[in-house]
Amino acid sequence: MTKTITAVDVECALVERYRRDGLGYWPQPEVVDVNGDRLRLDGVSLNIDWRNNMWISGYEVKVSRSDFLRDAKYLRYKDYVDDLTLVCPARMIDRDEIPEPVGLLWFYPDAPAGRPRLKYRRKPDPSGGDTRQIEHRLLKQLAQRITYGERPGRYGRFDSARQYVEQKRELDDVGDMLGTMLARRVQELERRLDPTMMRRMEQQSEAYGRLVEILNRHGFDQVSRWYRDDRPLDGQLEALDKALDHLVPTDTIDGETKRLIRDVEYLRRKLGLEDGE
Known part of the structure; x- marks a missing residue:
């Protein structure tokens, strides 16, 4: 059975490549565009170009055709990096589908040991983006690590690429779980606040009140319209059920x-x- 490739698998390969061959790799930096919207790249790598200038490359990871076809906002990221590359499983996207100057990097999950798992299908051209926001964020991260006594190593604050990926997967799982719980809670609140549902609940409450009055009028005082801590409703209904059995x-x-x-x-x-x- 073919193993499903996840975004974490691709990010692990990016971590290994650019923290081995470059100055480092940083996941998910944020920038703010001219409209005030927050944009989050999947990752950036640092290197030194032939003129001894720092070069910031951006990466957007896609692991499904549907995600690639419906999401074109990644093109906005090229305005904030020196070049931008789309990363995907091998042969999922062809270079003719990617507009210039964006590059295309294929991921090979079953590459033999010692062979690269990432290969360019098309290298990116310079995008001429304004990299100051990302430079500021990376410098801030570096300063925080130094301030709090963390030595920025080969994998940032992680001992290895595997540790980085495992922690990211755990956080993603927690985020998915909390997101699902929150979505269900919001959905339940919306259902309760629906006008039709509220009218139905009011009608049920009124019907319960009338039923209790009828029972009390005929001598069945096991249930009460008013809730009391010492007489839970379940107990009252059970007592009424026994009385009616006789x-x-x-x-x-x-x-x-x-x-x-x-x-x-x-x-x-x-x-x-x-x-x-």
């Missing part, structure tokens, strides 16, 4: 009485008895 429905009594009257009248006629005898 009663015979009125319709049954009336039916049996009528049947007995008919039997008596039949016997009287058979015996020739007159009324009053």
